[in-house]
Amino acid sequence: MSPRTDAPLWGPATVAGAGSGRGPRELTPGAAVELLGVSRWYGNVVAVNDISFTLGTGVTGLLGPNGAGKSTILHMLAGLLQPSDGVVAIHGTPSWRNPAVYRDLGLVPERESVHSFLTGFEFTLLNARLQRLPDPDAAARRAIATVGLTDAADRAVGTYSKGMRQRVKIAGALVHDPSILLLDEPFNGMDPRQRLQMMELLGKMADEGRVILFSSHILEEVERLAQDVLVIVSGRLAASGDFREIRRLMTDRPHTFTIHSSDDRRLAASLVGHPSVYGVQLDGGRLAVRTSDYAGFARALPALARACAVSILELRPTDEDLESVFGYLVQR
């Protein structure tokens, strides 16, 4: 991705001159992949809401909880869904109803989408032929080798493991050597070793100058692989930019803990005075504490409890699920 320096890193999706639905909108010259003011709705349900971004070479992670609209964005990029509003462009050309874009684009869908009776090689060869490559046989063999399936190339896809199926889909998607590769949840169902191999493969392809966009709902996957990240929550672009910056904001966000102790009331009185705490609530025998300084609070709590002679029986973070992390980013 090429984070625009003239646009803020945070807040609703912004494009120079685009605003949120008003003002002139123009595609960025030279952008390999661009969404400009794109929305998509199904009846009354808004799946994607006024999203704009451009992608450059390297790996970009499309991060968000399930149902956030990640697949909708990837499908619009791949010309398999029509944007309800805005423009989705590949090399400056709209991808909807334009099969020519597939000369330089590969899509790895999430679903099991390969005829199980085909062998891995046959499937890859079909992709090469349908791309009208001059030497489909050689291209298929190279793509199979790239994803490390040479030994299993002559076995039916129906006998493959989940990770192998994922890889044969990638072989089919890169057989024509596209500069843009879109992958929908490529790590789903893979074991740790397969994940690692896949990450190495995608990293290698990005180093060769490709534009790679993959979706994931798992923070750690994106963190390990992507230089840039687009955070999608409820169809909106909640954050975009360098991953480390987003990670820092995620760590520094307010945390809420639920404490169960020998004397909640006394502990609450003691906690209120500490600078790392900005909210204390006693609710039905439960003590909820809000803190903006995660590390400071973690250090202070044992000492405070000891000082007021209260035993802590249970300490639990209440909002560590991904949805609340994303929710926080959206509110900013």
Added chain:
Amino acid sequence: MSDPVANGPGPTAGRGPARSGPVIVTIAALTARSLLGRRRSLLLALLALLPVAIAILVQLSGRAGTGRLEVSTAIMDRLIVATILPIIALVFGTAALGAELEDGTAVFLLVKPIDRWRIVVAKLIVAVGLSVALVAPASFIAGAILAPGGTGLAGAVGAAVGTAVGATVYATVFFALSLVTGRALAIGLVYILVWEGVLAGLLEGIRTLSIRQYTLAISAAIAHPGVTDPALLDARTALALAAIAVIGATVIAIRRLAAFEIGQGDD
């Protein structure tokens, strides 16, 4: 082309000129393999052989006269034209592309630099071809054995040509239906049973909208040249209506695929 990865992106480097022929052949070969590789195609073949088997049994039992004519009509019209023919065309017509769009196996075809009409044409040829290949020979053999109305070989040829036309129209219409709705199989069955099976026989006015009537009219015209049956459509009208149905359904299928949108999915 050189190594797809080691040399980095080179989208169109070394690409050959656009050749539609091989691409259509590639898609058609895959479709045929997909349709024939399944157990259901064996069941359909057995279904197509059923009227032949019954015709042989009738022949061996040695019935003759008016009873023979009734049996012949029962097999040729009600069993083959009204039931087996549309069911075989329904299965092939809806499986060739509609089912693949539903289960996701057609996605890799769609994300290729191929005009969508080529995909429709390639798959349609296979759906129609397989339907005709199963139905027309079976009705030829059954017709030759039964010789409906004492027409001899002409009756058999008429049955084969008529059912070939019928299979073409049915398969094309059901193919288009499978691109319009995800419930093509159920809707197609209702159409076969209710519209073609009951209404088109009762109401004379809708004969022109009945593929079964096209089939019967063309068969009769070849079996009994020069004879006009007031209960049947004129053969030329039937042929023209069949052509309109095929062209119309093909155009609908191409338009639907060009604007195909993938399911909402569970992102």
